[in-house]
Structures are given as C-alpha cells and as structure tokens.
Amino acid sequence: MAKILTNGNSAIGEAAIRAGCQCYFGYPITPQNELTEYMATHLSRRKGCSFVQAESEVAAINMVYGASLVGARAMTSSSSPGISLKQEGISYLAACELPAVIVNMSRGGPGLGSISASQSDYFQATRGGGHGDYRCIVLAPSSGQELADLTHRAFDLADRYLIPVIVLGDAMLGQMMEPVEFNYEAPDELSIRGNALRGAKGRPSRIIKTFTSNPAELEEINWSLFRRYQLIIKEETAYETYLVEDAKLIVVAFGIAARIAKGAIKNARADGLKVGMLRPISLWPFPSEKVKDLAKRTKHFLVFEMNMGQMIEDVQLALEGKGEVSFYGRPGGVIPNPSEVYRVISRLYYQKGLKTRK
C-alpha cells in the first residue's frame, strides 16, 4: 500500500479504524483535535460504528467503559489536562479488566500549561494514573508511522491482556506531517470480544463490578491483576537500540525526544564520539532488563526527556547503581533541537573522559 502524507493525529484515527475500533468518544482539546475530527468524519458513518462528542472527558472515558463492557473495541483521546480528568474511568477499566485504548497527545503542564509538546505525563501514564494499585500498558511512538503501528498494536494488547492501553504521544507528533503506510485493512466485520456483557441470553446473568465489602476478596483481585502485569512485563517489553554495540555513552530517550536525540547522535558519531541510544517503546513495562544488560559494557547513561526528569527514575532503578546517570531535560513545552542535545552529549563525553586517543 502506498504511503500517505498525513498529520500524526489523523494517522492514529486511520490506524484505529483499521484496527476495528467500533466506538470513539472524545472531547475537544488542543493539540489532538485532528484525531477527534478524523473520527467524526471517518468513523461515525461506518456500519455499526459510533462517534460521540461527549459533554466532558469524564463522560467520554465512561462511554468507553460502557462500550468495552459490551465487547466493542473502543477508544478515547485527549491531551494532558483532559487525561487527568479521565483517570477515574481508567481506574475502573483496570479494575474491571476491560480493554480500552486511550491516546494522550501530551502538552506542557502543570495546570492548563501550554499547547506545545511535552513529556511531563510520564509519571501519570506509567504509574497507573488514577487511584488504586494498577498499571496500564504505555506505548510511546516516535514517528507518524509508529503512531499508526502502535495504535493498532494497542488495540490488540488491550484485548489480549484485558487492560487499558495508553498511547503516549505529544503535540509535535500529533501535528507533524509525515508519510505513513497503513499495513492493515479495516475488517469487514466488527468483532465482539468473547465473554462480554450482552444480556443473559442462553447463559446465567453476569455482574461486572469493582466494589466489595470484603478486603480479602479485593486483595485476591489485586494479586490477580499483579500476576497478569508480571506476564506483560515478560512478554510485551519493547524498545529500540541504536548504535549501542560499541557505545561508551548511551542516551536513553523516548518518543519525540528520541527522534531529536537520534539526530544529535548522528552528529556525534560523525565527530568520532561513540554514542548510542536506547529508546523504550513500551514505557510500562519499562525495558529494565535491557538497561541492565547495556550496563555490562557501558557505564555512562544520559537520560534526555522533555520534562524535569521522570523516566530517569526508571533508568536508575534498573541500573541499581551499576552505571552513572546524567540528565538533560527541557520542560514546559520547549522543544530542543539536535544541535542543543549534541552539545550536551559532547560536553558529557569529554567531562567523563570517554574520548581516548586513537
């Protein structure tokens, strides 16, 4: 199939439709409106599909919950402040073991913040986000193509593990025009998840609930979620490495920051600095084992994020002190360019004495 030049938000919409998304519920917020508008144009008229512009983010995520209850592939999208509002619903989805896809094209914060690209929702996304002991799978694309591919994967993962999956992009990825190839055709028939709540026809009635007055019962539910999370960590950790084989310094960055870092690393390599990169694609589960593995040969890590340092905690936890971690971050929606990151890389490289004579 030919490549299409499209903005990132629309790429997510098209990928979702091709993944068999039946219902989209959303609320306007910049910088992700193109996605909501894409679904209004392209999903709403599809046979059996539904688009609702909800009265609030809270309502939108609860509509997703309703659609997921009856076995439909459902999604919502928003940007940072709106994602905060959705956390109640995400917690219920996690508790009820219901699949859903939630897209966060994040922007600067805290508060209303800015509408520019930021990565400051890393903690919120990877630590559950709402109340209670739960996790969401978090996928971090770094290009238009990956927005499409990971959106498709998000629906599959959500169904496979009965878990909410967050696609964590940012304002820049959402707005940027890039060529994208869609590798799937939309299914002819929408599939209904097995065991969904569709009326007690030919089977006993069923209950889907989270509340219990018995703490021991809830403890078992938490254990059961935890066991599934262990399986997800084992099976679904995803990352990309770039020029790490001989690297003396490894940059760890995700999403659009990794894209920027790659440019900086190319320049560094051209100047003879042995720099590589680890790009976590799944932020939860975080590729801790890979970090540990890289630390067997490389002792210096530079974490680069468009925030004040959030993923750095996962890198430090993974290293358990077996590597030296530096940090460079730009918060608030400021987008650094590759030459700025290159300056940081080269300064660190020389400071740490990694440049040896040939």
Next chain:
Amino acid sequence: MRKVYTRPRLLKKVPFHYCPGCGHSIIHRLMTELIDEMHLEDRIIGIPPPGCSVFAYHYFDVDMAESAHGRGAAVATGIKRAFPEAIVFTYQGDGDLAAIGTAETIHAANRGERITAIFINNAVYGMTGGQMAPTTLSQQVTTTTPYGRDTGIEGYPIKMSEIVALVKGAVYIERTAVNSPANIRKTKKAIRKGFQAQIDNLGFSLIEILSPCPTNWRMNPLESWQWIDNEMIKEFPLGVIKDITGKTDAD
C-alpha cells in the same frame, strides 16, 4: 387455591441487605417483575452506580455492571451506542443523578439516548450515612445539615426531573412514590412506560421515585411513608412531568 402472588422469577433468592422499610426492595421487585413481563431478560443491562443500590446486581438476575459515581448515563450511552439491541437502565440515587452526575444525565437526555434512568429520590445520601443530598428538603436535618438545610446557604432541593424535562431528547418523565399500594402500582406502570419509550426507540426516559429511608430519616417505616406524603410530595409533586411518546394508556 389460586396463586395471586409469587416471588419474581428474576429476583435472586438472596436476602436483601437493605434496611427495614427501605424503598429499594420494593422497586427491585417491581422492576424484576416488569423485566419478566416485558420479556427483556435476555437483552437488558442494568447500571447501578455507587449508593446503597450499588449492590442491586446481587438481586437482579440480569446482566449488570457497576459504574463510577454519577457516570451511569455516560456508561449507558457507551453500551447503547455499541450494542443498540440492548435495553439499558441506570439505577441511580439522588446524589448520583442530581449532584455528581448532573452533567452526564442532562447530556444523555439531550442526545436522546435510548436509555431509561430509574432515579431513587430519598432526600439523603443513604450509603454514606445520611448526609445532605441535592434533594434534601428545606429545614431537613441531615448529618451535614445538623441545624436543618438552610436554603440561603445550602441551596434548594433540586427538581431534577423538571430540569431534564426541558431537554428535547427526553421523551418520558414521571415522578412516583413507593409509600402506598396505590403509588407502588403507579410506579410499576411508570417504569413500564419508561422501558417502552426505549423499546420504541423514542429517546431518553426518566422515572423519579420518592423512596423512604427510615434509617437516615430517623423514623420508623410507617412514619417514613407518612413523611413522603406530608413533606416530600409538597416539594416533589407526583405525576407525569413530560410525555411526548404519543402513547396513551390504552396503547
């Protein structure tokens, strides 16, 4: 001997956790009878959000799913949009529907969602121990209005059914009570009409039911029935508030 009454087939054989004199048990009975009579059991889905009746799923022998507090109408919207063949009802208290879920209720009604909201108005937050509800009467003593509800400070009892009636997508709204055999019969008839409006694909229906809460009203069951007649109905008059279904009782 002729059998004139039996336990509804769709009411599970478990003891109610509700307090003596509570209206929920009566309404559960009416609804399970109706679901059976209208042959809806294999496609009905009930949504009980938090409140005493969050446990309604222990009693209704039909598919049920809990929603977050106040979000019933949004959850029901998602269900109905994804699965239009379902008959969907929410079973919400006054705090749920008329305070924290006001926005969800009004906008689901405005979209004309084909859902039926069963709205239990007992003028207090029951499950949490009798705090002021949006429907608490003026001067009514609750645990958070210990000196009586002062409308100048705490606002007025909200007439949610009348508010929702202003919304175009709402097609059937009636207020009833379960404090006498006659009112109980009228309540069942009202819920039937609410379900029928949904079956006929007409729009949003809402049945508000004034329901006794003797425990939190600090009354015995008989006094609570009388209090509905003497106090609540003055603020919340019974009857059909809106009916644009085009149907008469004869239909």
